[in-house]
Amino acid sequence: MSRFWSKVVQGLTPYTPGEQPKVDHLVKLNTNENPYPPSPKVIDAIQSAVGDGLRLYPDPNAQVLKDTLAGYHQVESNQVFVGNSSDEVLAHVFHALLKQDLPLLFPDITYSFYPVYCGLYEIEYRTVPLRDDFSIAIEDYDQPCSAIIFPNPNAPTGRLLALEQIELLLARYPDRLLVVDEAYVDFGGVSAIRLVNQYDNLLVVQTLSKSRSLAGLRVGFAIGHASLIEGLERVKNSFNSYPLDRLAIAGAVAAYEDEAYFVQTRDWVIAERIKLTSAFESMGFEVVPSAANFIFTTHPHYDAANLAARLRTHKVIVRHFKLPRIDQYLRISVGNEAQNLALLTAMRQILDDLNREKTS
Numbered sequence: 001m002s003r004f005w006s007k008v009v010q011g012l013t014p015y016t017p018g019e020q021p022k023v024d025h026l027v028k029l030n031t032n033e034n035p036y037p038p039s040p041k042v043i044d045a046i047q048s049a050v051g052d053g054l055r056l057y058p059d060p061n062a063q064v065l066k067d068t069l070a071g072y073h074q075v076e077s078n079q080v081f082v083g084n085s086s087d088e089v090l091a092h093v094f095h096a097l098l099k100q101d102l103p104l105l106f107p108d109i110t111y112s113f114y115p116v117y118c119g120l121y122e123i124e125y126r127t128v129p130l131r132d133d134f135s136i137a138i139e140d141y142d143q144p145c146s147a148i149i150f151p152n153p154n155a156p157t158g159r160l161l162a163l164e165q166i167e168l169l170l171a172r173y174p175d176r177l178l179v180v181d182e183a184y185v186d187f188g189g190v191s192a193i194r195l196v197n198q199y200d201n202l203l204v205v206q207t208l209s210k211s212r213s214l215a216g217l218r219v220g221f222a223i224g225h226a227s228l229i230e231g232l233e234r235v236k237n238s239f240n241s242y243p244l245d246r247l248a249i250a251g252a253v254a255a256y257e258d259e260a261y262f263v264q265t266r267d268w269v270i271a272e273r274i275k276l277t278s279a280f281e282s283m284g285f286e287v288v289p290s291a292a293n294f295i296f297t298t299h300p301h302y303d304a305a306n307l308a309a310r311l312r313t314h315k316v317i318v319r320h321f322k323l324p325r326i327d328q329y330l331r332i333s334v335g336n337e338a339q340n341l342a343l344l345t346a347m348r349q350i351l352d353d354l355n356r357e358k359t360s
């Protein structure tokens with residue numbers, strides 16, 4: 001605390017990112033990174049962008065990336081907004097579009113950055129409890145608000161809301177903005193991007209961090225009606241004219257030019273998620289049906305924080321949120337075959353140890 005802090009800064013509770021450990025040889029399953037490397041074509045493109053060109057500013061509009069994303073998702077380039085990570089894109093969305101007279105609604109269990117942005121931009125919000133099975137019931141959003149935001153699939157639950165339900169929300173409330181954060185949609189959902197030309201109250205946000213294995217490159221984007229994008233551009237151009245550097249633009253474009261690699265690695269993650277789910281269920285865990293690259297799981301007999309701490313002594317790190325309703329759950333990113341094997345071996349050992357401690 002300093003006497004020079006503004007009122008807003010004094011009141012902030014910043015987001016706590018998952019740990020990025022400094023020690024090697026950990027099985028890192030705590031931040032939903034992709035276990036597979038980026039496409040070799042991405043690496044080549046970034047390497048080719050390293051050179052004298054770095055002397056010059058990048059294209060402030062990242063037009064080549066917007067055109068690539070527009071082509072990929074079959075929209076016009078002026079329907080695409082790009083930013084330095086989807087977290088930054090979301091920040092601009094909150095700033096440009098979600099500060100209104102009526103409150104913003106989002107689920108009580110969701111991406112914990114949303115209330116942080118509300119604090120930063122002084123946006124009034126109300127949370128809507130998920131149902132007991134962690135599903136979103138759209139009837140529960142039948143209350144006064146200016147806008148709704150949620151991830152689909154939701155985080156940290158992994159549960160998917162069917163696209164038909166999203167369309168029902170859009171049609172029922174044409175004067176509310178619906179922001180769908182599709183950070184994980186490639187692992188099991190259908191993108192709502194296909195609805196943007198029909199509904200001008202829909203904005204879809206995606207990231208290259210998860211399904212494109214590029215968390216380190218920091219690229220995200222939003223797709224919606226051109227007038228929503230124009231609002232985001234106004235905020236972006238009042239904040240940082242060049243959010244995407246030359247390397248990020250080159251790498252991101254290349255990621256969309258290697259569809260075969262994307263499909264292969266995505267399918268591997270999905271196959272590993274299915275294996276991991278059965279293995280956890282066979283150890284007595286309940287696993288929330290996941291459409292993401294992580295599982296959300298609880299054991300009826302063992303404390304989640306204790307399991308997470310014990311996994312750590314086995315050099316496996318997972319995420320535990322000390323939050324109401326979910327403090328007995330672990331969020332575990334789907335790793336590659338070797339990582340998942342290490343996780344399962346450690347967990348079996350821990351459950352054996354706990355059983356022995358109980359009976360002795």
Ligand SMILES: *Cc1c(COP(=O)(O)O)cnc(C)c1O
Pocket residue numbers: 085086087088111151155181183206207208209215218219220
């Ligand atoms: C990971 C994640 C993001 C952030 O992605 P970045 O592009 O890496 O900032 C946004 N929303 C949700 C729900 C996420 O899980």
